[in-house]
Amino acid sequence: MDAVVSKSPVTPFSLKDAPSLIERVWPAQKISVEAQKERKAVKGQTLTGLGSYWKGRKPLILVRACVLGALLPSTGNDEEDLAVFEALCGLSDDQVRERFKLSLTIDEIKAFATPEQLSALFEQNDNQLAKFRKMTRKERNDLMSAVIARMPYQARVERLLRPEEVDEETLTSEQLPWVNEHLGTNANSLSELIEQIGIMRFGARPRIGDVFCGGGSIPFEAARLGCDAYASDLNPIACMLTWGALNVIGAPSKRRKALEIAEKSLLVSIDEEITALGIEHDSKGNRAKAYLYCLETRCPQTGWMVPMSPSWVISRSKKVIAVLIPDQANKRYEIEVRTAQDAAEFESALKGTIQGGRLVHEVGGEVFATPVKSLRGDRKGSNGETVTNIRPWEKGDFAPRPSDLFQERLYAIQWITKETLRKPRQTTFFTSVRPEDEAREHKVHEFVEANLTSWQAQGLVPDMSISPGEKTSEMIRTRGWTRWHHAFTPRDYIIIASLLKNNHEAEIGVLIPSLLNHASKLCQWATTNAPLDADGKQAGGARDLPNHVFYNQAFNTFWNYASRASNFLLRDIVVTKEVPTATIRGQGQVSNTSALALADRSDIFITDPPYADAVHYHEISEFFIAWLRKRPPEPFKHWTWDSRRPLAIKGDGEDFRKGMVDAYKAMADHMPDNGLQIVMFTHQDAGVWGDMAQIFWGAGLRVMAAWYIATETTSELKKGGYVQGTVILVLRKRKDGEHGYKDEVVQEVKVEVADQIDTMAGLNQSLKGHGRIENLFEDADLQMAGYAAALRVLTKYTTIDGVDMTKEALRPRVKGERGLVAEIIEFAVQVANEHMVPEGMSPKVWGQLTGSERFFFKMMDVEEAGAKKLDNYQNFSRAFRVPKYDDLMGSTVPNEARLKSAKEFKKAGFEGTEFGSSKSRAMLFAIYEIQNDVDSDDVLSHLHDLIPDYFNVRDDLISLADYIAKKRANLDEAEARAAAILHGLIRNERFG
Template sequence: MDEVVLKPSVTPFSLKDAPSLIERVWPVQKISVEAQKERKAVKGQTLTGLGSYWKGRKPLVLVRACVLGALLPSTGDDEEDIAVFELLCGLGNEQVGSRLRASLTADEIKSFATPEQMALLFGSDHDDPAKFRKMTKEERHDLVGEVVARMPYHSRVEKLFRPEEIEEEKLTSPYLQRVNEHLGTHANCLAELVEQIGIMRFGVRPRIGDVFCGGGSIPFEAARLGCDAYASDLNPIACMLTWGALNVIGASKKRRKEIESAERRLLASIDAEITSLGIEHDSEGNRAKAYLYCLETRCPQTGWMVPLSPSWVISKSKKIIAVLVPDPALKRYDIEVRAARDAAEFEAAAAGTVRSGRLVHEVDGEIFATPIKSIRGDRRGANGATLTDLRLWEKSDFSPRPDDVFQERLYAIQWIKKETFGKPRQTTFFTSVRPEDEARERKVHEFVATHLRSWQEQGLVPDMAIDPGDKTTEMIRTRGWTHWHHVFTPRDYIIIASLLRHNQDAEIGVLIPSLLNHASKLCQWATTNAPLDADGKQAGGARDLPNHVFYNQAFNTFWNYASRASSFLLRDVVVTKEVPSVEIVGRGKVSNISALALSEQSHIFITDPPYADAVHYHEISEFFIAWLRKSRPVEFKQWTWDSRRPLAIKGNGEDFRKGMVDAYKSMADHMPDNGLQIVMFTHQDAGVWGDMAQIFWGAGLRVMAAWYIATETTSELKKGGYVQGTVILVLRKRKDGEHGYKDEVVQEVKVEVADQIDTMVGLNQTLKGHGRIENLFEDADLQMAGYAAALRVLTKYTTIDGVDMTKEALRPRAKGERGLVTEVIEFAVQVANEHMVPEGMSPKVWERLTGSERFFFKMMDIEMTGSRKLDNYQNFAKAFRVAKYDDLMGDMEPNKARLKSAKEFKKAGFEGGEFGGSKSRALLFAIYELQKDVDGDEVLSHLRDLVPDYFGVRDDLAALAEYISRKRANFDDEEARAAGILHGLIRNERFG
């Protein structure tokens, strides 16, 4: 008989009470760099192919770090704990070679390589390397990888693939022996390791739950790591995305082939149907790619029908424009599409007929301008709502009636030349609307008029009304649309109805919302210039196409818009082209229920909850629900196809707080006593953070750790008002809470906030051998980290000053009520600010400054880094309680903001206000006088007169003058020199 070889086993519950790694150490800056790299991949991110319209997904690398950080134990050896964690996340120095994507230039190698590495790469004479020594490709790859590992981390990742892009076996398997030795496991792959750690903690394979699953990144990444995943969301579109992540991206190779085959058959059926209608091919066999429409209205001053568009430029790269040709007999304009004759004509076309909210056109040399609001009949109603004279469309409408204020007009068509259709490189061109095009447009309208009612009865075209809301009311008010099908073009009806009729596969159905995001009258026509290459020649990259609907989180109505023809629109459904394939190891389950209705157990809950100013997904999703609620695949029929607005946790105040308490209590009730919750939270308002403290109290949870991750990349849409990062809160069930007093709590918060900030900017530097990390965090980020640190202190208490904090958390609040929690949270921000003394300023000098002076000198320090974001000024003005910070500003443009210089202050700004009467304002006046060549003794005399306690603060004045001199050196040499002179005058002045 053969000997039976028993596999080694791990001991169930041996880590039951061990603290998690994320509760003690976590390499936040490395995770931040990797998260931002993933964000910058935009459509290259793993899950965006399912639907880029869902903006709230957290980076997969962050989710991975959260899952592993929660499962791995903190052994007491921080160095090795972090090393093992980084290897499992793919962040280790040893893994650079596996991730290497781009080679280094000779200059980069010279900057970072050791002499030994230089010699190996270029030979003994490597002062001026021209080419590599002869070696195998693999040898050179390994050597370059070693050099990359010496680069600062943020520079390093630019040369690397993202961890998610590397096969798990190649990324982590080589290091499992080291991991097993450290953890006492015997795993052969990451999934086995995750299961074994789960058994050691919970007795079984770990299950990760997310009751606000949204775009699905948390359950997807948990399942990919080898956990079982439970996901739920009130929103059926979110559930579809999550189901798609698990079952389309995570489909087996066999199932993917089946999906692709079904998809090809589906697209062929739709194409044959559209072609048979004869609505997309012209008489020469060319096929339409996109149709350009505009609104048209009658000018009340001239009686002319005027097409409306903010620009008549159709293609920037080809210089194609639409030219309005007057027809005086009919008092209207023909529209001619052609290349601009010269630069002046092209520039004139860019002006359009809608300018600054006015209809503008010229008749017989006279320019007429009429506010659009007056054409629409906008006025204020009795209840404060805006009323208009627009007719509200009816359910049977699909185009304007002849007497409506706004008409819709096709004015240009983009075509694909017949000989290039279906080829990788298509040749496109634009035409005016010809008689044959008008005939095809009439055919479309006639076909829709005949079929609309039956389509709506079958659920192939929406019949759902648009409910007024924060985002949806705009469409009703500005266009008169009342039902969701009004938002789409008649051509959209034909294409999408055909798709819904022919498709039965859930995996393809998951992608229909992405298709809808590229349809409708909410798609603006976009044209961009092709970039110039190094020789100044036009390279590829020019784009003339309809934008997608949700480029931001709103329903944007346009004066001109574009509709994709069927081949162009359906291209966005193609699974093989848009969606990657990733192996999913764990099991996943998706439920379309509220967080309050949770009935499934999970060991760890990781959630990215709705915030008090959250995106209105409950409204936005109605755009998709209207199409799918009667025509969804069988796998989704049991879900509730309604946005259920009343049940959505949204807004702020009492409803927000109560909904969140109930949700987090439900999760706490459905996890074991040694379970963990991780909450990803982003907000900059102290009141909302006060709400979060009360939410966790009310749910019976305690904040064990808080980390700040810089997850967001800067974009034009976000500059000015959006935070750049996410706080990761780690929570456990609160067992035996502590009792304390406010004075004690405040002092504890002070210590905790300082420690939090020191950890954020210095954790990685205190751990050896993990790569050089630059500080990624702006001071505004550190302020928000102060909120989180305060929560960590507050939530460990059961009573404060004898008040039961759980009962206090559940008590309804009066509007504007300020309590203990809000005071402590605000104090935490103050501590954070005081802890952030500008570089080069004495803490003692800083302590003696007023709030407005701190704002001024802190922003001067930030300006030295080149940052000019207005939101930084706004955040610090709020933090330092500077009500009229704009008085101190020289420029308020969002990305060019700056402080006033001494010359710009001149003699003004002394009247009233904290800053006007400060020693700093007097100091700036003295600098201004020196720039105006006022005698030094006279300058000092004026300074003594302006500063009542001059001799008591003389040393501070000298220090501040020296500070200004250093900070302004690279930006305002004249001011810097004057400040330096003033510093010398104060230091050397004689007293008689």
Template structure:
């Protein structure tokens, strides 16, 4: 093979993971060496499972037991079981427990058991498919079968009184060049929607402009353009209590579709068909078509079925009857659509398909897992995108609800037909040799002893899983099959470890204290943690202190692959902390003695990671860790030093850890962790800037130059700017920001600073960098370079001493600035300063 690859991920994509290769073949040459190495211990293994079992017996007297009380999707228990350990997994959330159970009992099943489970699922799908076919709601008169249905909102324009379909674009398929065209129907004061195939490029371009753009309803009628903000359509207003609300009707429990006088109605506007003669083929031929009266009759039939059965289905637990509880994420469907019950997020077809599937699958735990999969793909919250967009070659793309961790509503959406239901069964099976158990319980109520606890705990800014998983809980909570019937089918929001501050710390302390109590003295805990906030790392110190644990090792692992979604300021790795029970006896520490030890450990950690970066960059052309990773490793190093002490400055660490904090309080631990961050940052000299220059710069100057360097690699995540501002102790970083969007942040360019922002009274204006910005602006305004230098001499009493620093920063700006004019100005000014021979010249 010839050619080169752009990065390590491209090369790795050609390879298989170790677990994908025949294990006997892969490791056959390894085991003799392993057995020889451990011969003094009597080890004789021919697989990882045998090795783990034998090592466990030597250390603990039995096969090792691994536990995880924050199991989430179950990756930690799964990998422990794959290596031959007994596993215990628990989570407060029943959806997390179900995913963990599935990983252990479906993918972890023997090949024979896996085949048996697959046959059961196929029978259920075939039974539901036969019933849907018998109802005749997915087939037309010619025998073609629907693959997907496209729906859009429809609203009445307050200016014209016309009903207007709502969509951000009327392009249906780029691959097939299919669009939906709005045709005025003056008799009924609404638009007919025609689906047209094989249109011209000009027509495709015109169709890209939908009727919802920039938060407004925009459409043309009789040569005139009408525009109404969506907020106006909803009737947004401020309530007496100061909350934003609107005049959308709040749907009732009996509702599943809009009423005729609702602000937002719903309309079927296109059907994606599979040709009757190719239904038996693996890839049937397909076509897009306008909606006919026969199609609408089939829609009405579905609606009648749901109307007649909804109460019965809800009472039997086949359809949710659970109200949506307001919250950070669950407010979205309430606010934007008026939906108040979870079944409102599903249209009539969705409800019919899911109710029928659950009726057949009710007593099968594997089928319950598949129900959750179907719920994700049969919903009004499924976005659709035209085929051929980006790298997609399919004719049309319909996603799932959770393409991100939110409950986003759409003006138009795609609804799969049951024939297109996702029903893939895992191909791999492992046949785990040891026992595994999954419990739905809070992390501080465990009753199982484990030799090793491996956890990836919730962070202070964690995703609100306790809210968004209610989307699934609503469908699964009534009459679940064994073993799910042993669990509490509620998100238990009040008990979830979330937020920050005292509640976060108390929840985490109780969790790790419980794990420590259910761990032998020679046991260990492994905690994986990813966070850039100094305050949260201070909290982690207190959490481990109060739980009687000491960090004995900390290292950094690159866990995130580089992708378009991960570029910029996203942390690329995870700090892995190893903890033991803290030794008995007192060890007092004082800030003056601890700080040098922290700095030494930080330097050791950072330098080792930078060495890895250099090695990997030489071999693969890019580094493993970015600046955010290196900064976070400094926190981990501080954690390792601090948790060895039982008192700090005369105060017992356990009492310090659990006492409430006062607002604005800065504790001795906060100071030490902040010092660790500063020690790390002092080592993170931006590429192209001298270390001597970096050492003399103030926090604001370091912040601007560091972020300027990171922006050259695509740093745009606001969290990254916030965290580095804290690390450099910048008072108000917003003053030097050009944009402050969540994923589109950037610094102000040199030319964007006003003269008022560069005075001595501002944080940036009083610095050497601020003087440079003024000088560059003057050069761009064609002021003579010599006059600019003269001004430097007048305003900087130590001009000759700082001249090398100014030259170094100008050289850096010349390389990193995105504006060519600024680059040239920096080159001119830097050259003049470099060639300066005497004062006044």
């Protein structure tokens, strides 16, 4: 990481007091498109190779945009300022050529090309496009790039490389001359430009700080741009990942070559040890790839030992199954692995011996079912937590004792054929457990038994206890595991101990947690339906394999699990093949300290802090810390190898608020008066946003700007307060705060929230030459952005109604207390809701609906657009304060969620709820009656009875009936037709 020294004669501090671009204008929608593209790359993301188990990294393009937005000045010419920003970010129309990746289809070219471009690309025959003209690849790519630049931005980026995938000089060199002219700089590279702007703002190359560095995306991208970066985290695994981003992905080519030699030597050493033990090769020379295990227990009703698995399918594509064969004499089952004889046998194998939380098996034609909870003896303990009869394992245990409730049994092995061991494309097959396999398994147990104590003393195998917690208690309760090595197989001990003993490179050590993520009894066996090709191999590569531990953020125990053999497991430490490269242009410093212990100054702090639904990294990381704490790689030996749970800032409560105030005050105290803080924050709970306002008050900070970025790709696994994106809050030190009164502040919040939502809904549309962008934001996102707008107003005040808001922020809260800030934040919610008028409904009618009615009609609008995510209904039920939204739902299946139809409501649901007594419910009943051929006069009469103020709201009813008819036209033709009839009945109703 060689420093870049600028020789430019720029004037130090000439931009000291200039507002930053991000405080005035920022192309949030364009950044959103790029961020989502990066997210969709999944394992192709630059930092994911260091460890996919760390889920909280923000996209690098978002970090890049924050750094540049904070450094670049706002000159007052928004158009030119944005052009400079986009050019340096790699988002400019002029950079499509450098980012070109995929050609367009003929139909796409016809849709977006100019006549001149069509003529240049195609030969014409009778005025029809015939075929592509002959030209060089460069000529065709240049023409394609020009056409791509005319496409809507979402469609465009699908054809392009991500900015981080393009060489920096290639991406920005042509832009620098006019950028220099605009900024008054004289740089020959982007990193030199960054340094010059830093000198103009802060008197030196800018330093970016992140005290919650996590997976390292913020310090990595800052250093890659040419800033100096300071990173710290309480968690040593986070620090190691950040160090790895700078020193593994950012390793110079010479160091990469040295690592390639070192890793080859390491893999040879481990392979020689494993081979010498004779535990992975069979008598024919085939080598194991994976071992499949299941638990086994004695059925209390029959006395039989029963293997436990929810399914006995081993390979869906190859139709390989495990078949239980009764052994009457020994009251147990042999397990035969074979190809299913027919479809019926395969279907039968899909149903295992664990069904609906019960152990199920058949003896003598009779089916016996025993609840697993009964087997374990689940009951409430004295402290209210569930306890069981499972024996707690001890330090020297590595397998169940014969008397334990659950035994562990090897039931299948996946092999690589001897002939394809050294080939890139290997052939695999499955076998039952043969006597020779049992002998090798026995040898593994004997070897571990002889060495475990010594390994634990040397730090080669963990002896660290599993502390009870939100995520960790599951393993203790359901398996009796009390120490971390209990969660791994004896084979894992041998492989990982050999790795730790033979490795001497810190860069390889950084990848050990990634390897651990693919080891242990917490790896479920995964099989897919990928078809076989002509050679009998799975298309796209083998998909029968052990899953990784952290496919979600929990410790999931399984009835059947899988363990990787050494050659398969060790793939995760191959630095030179699996991990991408990047050039680090700034200096990076990583410190394993708490945010509260900050001692180094930074010009700009960019943080992605913990918050109310944060991942429990302080617990999850103990899975890795247990293996590394006694033998950490050399650069990390002075770190504290403990999760330090008591010191971790938890995601809610008084401790969360106090910890965050202290952290952000420490950052404010360690930045210059013209410094900035950028906070990336995601949550949809008004209470949490109220906390954030008080945190910033307490830290002496003021929100200057708030932007909303749609960073996340959708996932039906997400529940609760999850939304599509991230709010970017821009803060400065609060100097001379304003004094205000609640009534004034409330009105200011109203204006600010409305303006925020209107801006987001059409951002960039009025700017020339920045690409057409469809609105990316869902209404749940717009509502969350309303919270941020409220913070922008609130935090500029020092006192409100004579109350010192800084002191108020630091005051401990009484549980359930609802103060001034909470009231104003909740008001912001209502303003946001009023702004989320569905398309096709008048604001006047919308303003008179109750919360449950708004929910119903808003979701009708969402359904018309084709959305079926349960998340949408959950988020909007919170937004409109509908506590029992499921009463209004026809389905709550995650991928098929929908509202009830009028026919499904029938005559029920009139009593006891806000919606039941509403005019909307009455209208649905009228629509139901029309569908059931009730006389028109009776329909209107019933409607009069159900709506006491019928004549006062008649115009609203006409509008709502028309709305329902239009929204249901393509989803429920019968309901739409009935709503249209009701619309006519009410409108043409005669009186007198």
